[in-house]
Amino acid sequence: MLSLNTLIVASLGYAALLFAIAFWAERRAAAGRIGWLRSPFVYTLSISVYCTGWTFYGAVGSAARNGFEFVTIYLGPTLVFIGWWWLLRKLLRVGRAQRITSIADLISSRYGKSTSLAVLVTLMAVIGSTPYIALQLQSITLSFSVFDTGDNANLTAFWVAAGLAAFTIVFGTRNVDANERHHGVVTAIAVEAIVKLVALLSVGVFVVWGIGGGPAEIFAMADTEMLQFESIFSARWVSLTMLSAMAILTLPRMFQVIVVENADERHLATASWAFPGYLLLISLFVLPIAIAGNALLPAGSNPDLYVLSLPLAQGQNNLALLAFLGGFSAATSMVIIAAIALSTMVSNHIIMPLWLRLNSKKTQTSGDVRTILLRSRRLSIAGILLLGYLYFRLTGGSGALASIGLIAFAGSAQIIPSLLGGLFWRGATRNGAILGLLAGFALWAYTLFLPSFEGAFILSQATLENGPFGLAFLKPSALFGLTGYDPLVHSLFWSMTFNIVLFIIGSLLSSPGPLERIQSSQFVDVFRLDQSTGSYLVSRSATSADLFTLAQRILGTDPAQRLFTEMARQQGKSRGLPDATDKLVQTLERELAGSIGAASAHAMVSQIAGGGTVSVDELMKIADETARIMEYSQQLENQSHRLERTAQELRTANAQLTEMGAQKDAFLSQVSHELRTPMTSIRSFSEILRDTPELGKPDARRFLGIISEESERLTRLLDEILDLSHLESGRGQLLIEPVSIQRAMEKSLNAADVLISEAGVRIENNLGPTPVFVMANFDRLAQVFINLISNTVKYGRGDPSLLKIDLETRDGTAFITLEDNGPGITYANRKKVFEKFSRLSEANLAGSAGLGLPISREIMRNLHGDLQLKTGKKMTKGAVFIVSLPLSEK
């Protein structure tokens, strides 16, 4: 049996060794020889702070009681780590970009640097961690008790706590920048990680091959009850795996080593497999040790201490001492890191904001903030360890190790919805996070934490058994009548349900503030954003001298000097202070956040920079982001509309072109046909003249007359075609002047006189004697009239023939109607008459190529008037043409 003195000497010696290692590492780091201090393996080993005294002793206890269940505590973290690419990488990137100092800082920073959230998470962390720290103290005192020292357990615990406080204060608060790696501490933790692994493996190897004759023999030793694995997969199995997966992300100490102490993001790639490997090794021998302990140790031995009592029972004192040191390592490393993480949170989120509020007037003038910060951090460490010690004293070391650890896990897991929501859901808001956290934490406390005191604290024995005020459905262990589940599963179910539901509903019902909006995109889109865009801050009202003073008091004179010189150099200034630009304010705030947390840094800088609000520029940036998306979709929509319109236009144009092509073809064939007739007669008559010398003179004369007539007709036709194309192209600008309708009509009637009298058409001219002036071209107008008159003479003859000419003026327009009493034009033909070469009947009167009406209409349109045919649906008696022209103002 080992003597107490040996144990004390060993512990003290080991502690001294840790101090020496930490001191050496600090010195090395200070000298710039960081080297392997920052290697990925040191990082991985430091993460193994997950394996606490609870793991070291309690896992075997758990295996002895519940068989395989203990592995769930390691499977959760294994799954999280092998999925690093998805979650941990993002967490690390955010932590780095935002200079996050703790889990509380992360949550607060994500939800608009909210102080209330920071305080809330800090309080939750402290409440959740206190039993956990007590648990470590308990495991150390228990391990002392195995050696039957007869020592006072409380005294042991007290000295252990004091020693840990000393170590943590010395190495954990050397620097005010929580973002700066604690090289000494991390190195010491890495050494402890190796010690605890070696110790557990040694005990395992000894048990399996030293006591038993190999693994098969050990398993043969197990009583049948232990090997009942049928119930291995259960609600509890799933819950525990999930719980441990959540806890590895949210436990303050885990966040500290994984995110805050991380020196290089690439180390995570190594840790992603090395840490699960470490967990695999450390749990490999847990079951064999438990089996051997159950089989070989006297009944009534504490399963939580098999790791120690088995070697002792076999007289292996040195191995027992190694196991003791392993357990000591596991417990102390957890307490040290937890104390650092919690003290950072408490001092940054509770003490600093209070101090700031109390000294808001003096912030700009009072002394060095660093001293206050360091002092508050040191006091926090002492306070947290004292709290743990008091908890240990009050509960008297009750309960099995594993169950206390699980209670702490469940408490810290309440942060998960806000954390994951914050990392992946842009719409998560501060109100949602606060609601979810409060509900989850309250239910956790009510259904798991407070009942763990077994009626000694707040909830009385009666309440636990019958529910508050005898309301059975509010019974903490069977809330809302949910029974039949393990208390842990029960508590986790209710707390997580309310947590998640309220988080989502709260987020949906509230809208985030400007700063929250910025932070949410900084978190969710961390991989998409350029680092330089950073966080936004405000206001150019600060002077750089004020900011420099602030930086000096928090960062220290030298770092502040360096920062400002660097900034000045970036601004292109060779000396003096940099300008107080937004960028300077942002950089400074980020630097300060590394020391005192985002919320406090924001508060302090805002105090100097004036107002904690977001400037118009920043609002513009947020608006821009939204606007860009909206603009983009708007553009797409517009573009598709425009395309649709263009397509429609193209279709119409195409149809018009096709129609015009057809018209052109028809026109050409008409023209050639029209030209052909006179050409044929000219050719045949001239051939007769040429080939018949005996032709009589009178005949020759008649033939020449025909040739001449036909040539005239040809010329007229060509003239008409030219005229029409001229008019249609709109090239020939007509001279427009006031023209008397009466005179134009008179001239036309005179010109057509022969035609009219030959056909025997009576003209009824109702134009009246007073001249009416219109804006027109005299000759062209006369041409239109002649066309219309000859048209009537040719096609519109009634019996007896009559042509009525009337005039009406209305709305500044003159309407001249020419009405005949001929057969009229059918409704169906009303359009045809204005088409080229369209003679309605086949009766082809000499001299007409059918171009008269189309030409007349073109002329009228060129004169800004119109020519229309008045028709009804029914066949009208006679055709009525209406010529309209604007009246002259004269």
Place this chain on the structure above:
Amino acid sequence: MKNPDLGTSTTRKRKLRDSAVLLPVLGAFLLVSPLITIFTGAGTLFGLPLIFIYIFGVWLGLVLAARAMARRLDKG
């Protein structure tokens, strides 16, 4: 091939990332699903309970797969 397809390495990288995301899903399926009950019978292998071999075997497999993947992802 004369012109190497420039898209191949990007596609390969994307596939690698996808499988990195899927690895924990696979792990959860093997370890936290009713699948595990297949191995909880009374059988033994080399004197060890089947479930012991199964859980630690899958665990080791996951560690090795994660290692292989992490090395490639780290390079890419």
